[in-house]
Amino acid sequence: MSEPHLSVRGLHKWYGAVHALRDLDLDIPKGQVLGLIGDNGAGKSTFIKILSGVHRQTEGQIQFEGQPADIATPRDAMNLGIETIYQYTAMVPEMSIARNLFIGREKRKWGGRGFGFLDEPAMAKEALEAIADVGLHLRSAEAPVKDLSGGQLQGVAIARAMHFRSRMLILDEPTNHLSVKETSKVLDYVRQLGAQGITVIFISHNLHHVHEVSDRIVAFARGSKVADLNASDTDVPIMIDLIT
């Protein structure tokens, strides 16, 4: 195996007196789909919030693509190519698909960030292309995202991550509140991401979904890593045992 895509060493996180993450060591090779499981409060959310720049680790190092990574803000994570797709999909319901796709990274005709005149035609065009690339065909990117179904929202969220050429995708409960059919589409996406060389961390309480798409399963409990297995060496009943 070559150099890991992401490597963390001795990662700790305290929230006040609560030790939410204890001495985590983890290497993830490029293109792997890693299923992260654990009960509520096991530390999975803490771990991905550190990777996505929402929180900072209290202690420990992160290496991304061989370089030490200092992830202080969500922008830092995005600049590195780490995109997180949250269970609530991080969309503004009243805003258009195009605006949502470019939130915080708007294309500008002129002006610096924060003072820039929006390049709306380019955003509309690229938004349509980006969502078409994930198999979602809409006539216009101007409709507000509140008109989309849950699966379509996940499609747009994944299109957004793909458009900004993310190298690592963190999916936090992406199948929550989705119909069976939409869930199977999202799981298809996840498998294809791995096939395209994009590293994926997949988090779900639905262990069947995790087992279905993951190459490898890591289980957390009470802030520590308690298991690290090949997906093919385990099954759902074993996974349930691991996290309870």
Added chain:
Amino acid sequence: MSPRSRSSRQWVSDKTVEARVAPLFLRGQAFHEHSDKTNVSFYGPLNMSLRHILQSKPEASAFLMLMFLTLVFSLLSPAFMTYGNFQVVLQPIPEIALVAIGVTILMISGEFDLSVGSVFALSPMVMVLAMAAGVPLPICMVAGLVVAAMVGLVNAAITIRLGLPSFIATLGMLFMARSLTIVISGGFPPAFPRDLDLWWIVGKVDLLRVSIFWLLGIGILLGIWLRKFDFGSWVFATGGNREAARDMGINTNLVKTTAFILCSVLAGFAGMIQVFRIKAIVPSMGTGYELTAIAAAVIGGAALTGGIGSVVGAVIGALLIAFIENIIILTRIDANWFRFAVGAMIVVAVTINKMTRDAAGRGKHKDSDDE
């Protein structure tokens, strides 16, 4: 449901999913071919335009109401649609409309300001006191606006750093800023210098005051800023879904602080225009303006929940309130009915907005039935 509407919004058609369980976006080409046949349109052409207008233009219903009431009022009173009457109605419009614009932008960002009525007095009071001390007018104005900006900054700090609801933070500021106004005035209003050249801001141009051009200029600039600039987009994103905006790398605290300061500065500037217009200042000026401004914002389509609203809506809301006040005077109805009429209009406007949004929502559910 017709077959066409069934297929119109499908993400990937049923057949396609069954036929190609394997890679979806690796076979983009095949999907384009398929979509050309089925995705005739997103909503259907007519439906699209109507819904698009109602959803993307929160001020649409206020505009219709303005047209309707203008018609009704001109039938009610022959004096309504006259030159002289418009002169009377439009003169104070820039003041309340500027406050309403600030309140609207702040509401879009998801916050609320009850202190604008007090800042409307505090900011010009600072200016007039400085003028009385012999300081040149431009510096006096800047001083007044800086004080307004500081009030906005304190509102933002209390709301963001201390985590209080902005309703509470600015309710406190409503009292504090009013009290400060009275304290610095020494309890009695200072004399307003008579010999100033104020044509550039409140001079009469035919039936209007120059201040209406300040309103137009500021309104157009802020309208463009909100709709066409990235920061404006962040204001909507912050109010529409703060968590999403933050997770996508927008500094939502900066956005809210900017909106708080902008709101206060506009209120202070509007207060200055009023002082220039009537050439006098009393510490109680602007009392109750916060509610009128919020009423104008809400009538103009701004949502209390944030993420929705427009500059044009705020101006239309201010116009509607002024028109109602005017028709009550013209028709010699008991003036005490004014607040009743404004209150009724708030309820009607918000009800219309809610109904159009709900109607759009129902359409959505019908469309997404296709799964």
